[in-house]
Structures are given as C-alpha cells and as structure tokens.
Amino acid sequence: MRAPITMKGALRLRAELEELKSVKRPAVINAIAEARAHGDLKENAEYHAAREQQGFIEGRIKQLEAELSHAQVIDVSSLNAGSRVVFGATVELVDVDTDESKTYQIVGDLEADIKQGWIAISSPVARALIGKHEGDAITIEAPGGTREYEIVAVRYLG
The missing domain is CATH 1.10.287.180 (Transcription elongation factor, GreA/GreB, N-terminal domain)
Incomplete structure (x- = not known):
C-alpha cells in the first residue's frame, strides 16, 4: 500500500x-x-x-x-468530504472539560510534526478522528488520562 x-x-x-x-x-x-x-x-x-x-x-x-x-x-484542497474527517483534514477540537482549543491537520507519517500541528494518520488522535463529523465527540486515551473533545470545525485547506 x-x-x-x-x-x-x-x-x-x-x-x-x-x-x-x-x-x-x-x-x-x-x-x-x-x-x-x-x-x-x-x-x-x-x-x-x-x-x-x-x-x-x-x-x-x-x-x-x-x-x-x-x-x-x-491534493487536500481537491478533497470534498464536507464535514467528515478524512486524510488531509484540518480539524479544530475543543476539550470538553477545559474548553481548550486545538487544531490539527492529519498528514502522512513522514511529514508529521506536532509542533506545527501536523499529526500522523497512524497516530491515536488521527485514528479517533477519521470518519467522524463536525459536532461529534471523541474520546482519546492520553498519558494523563482519558480526554474528551468535540469536533468544532473540519476544513480542507490544501
């Protein structure tokens, strides 16, 4: 593949x-x-x-x-997945408990750089996001415990 x-x-x-x-x-x-x-x-x-x-x-x-x-x-800008999260999506999340906002783009493993907000398609966060839609809630097992996020926005910026 x-x-x-x-x-x-x-x-x-x-x-x-x-x-x-x-x-x-x-x-x-x-x-x-x-x-x-x-x-x-x-x-x-x-x-x-x-x-x-x-x-x-x-x-x-x-x-x-x-x-x-x-x-x-x-070419991410040519994807037309609407509010659904697929490879290349830029996803804005809000932590349900703290209201802290995070924005990530789901990218290939080789280009991932968490400092830039680029997360690998193979990462636990990306796997939790794939297939979800704007407004959905996701639960992520983090080293500090379970975190719940709401997907606020899904964009395909290119």
Missing part, C-alpha cells in the same frame, strides 16, 4: 532532499577532505565528526528517496 502524503508535505520533503544532495552532501565531502589533509586520522576529531555527519546525511537521503518514491501525493 502506498503511504499518503499531502502535496505541501511532498514539496517540503523534496526541498529537503534537494538541499541534502546539492548543499549538505558537498559540504560534508569538503569537510572530510579538509580533515584528511590534517594528517593522522585516528586522532582527528574533525574527520570522525564529518564522517558521522556524512552517514546521517546519506541515511536521510535514502529514507526520503524511498518514502517519496512510494508515497501517494494527495
């Missing part, structure tokens, strides 16, 4: 991949060459740090290439 990803998420990840390939990879290769020029590699911290950084960069490049090649890019 192809993993869903929003169009914006795919663009962000492709931009990250391009930066890794065109900027960061060449920079770390230069840093390795420079560190090699300093001589003895056994006690050369710059060389070992640069090689470690190179490993992280190459690993991230491989991960992004694999994920993007298997992703199904979805």
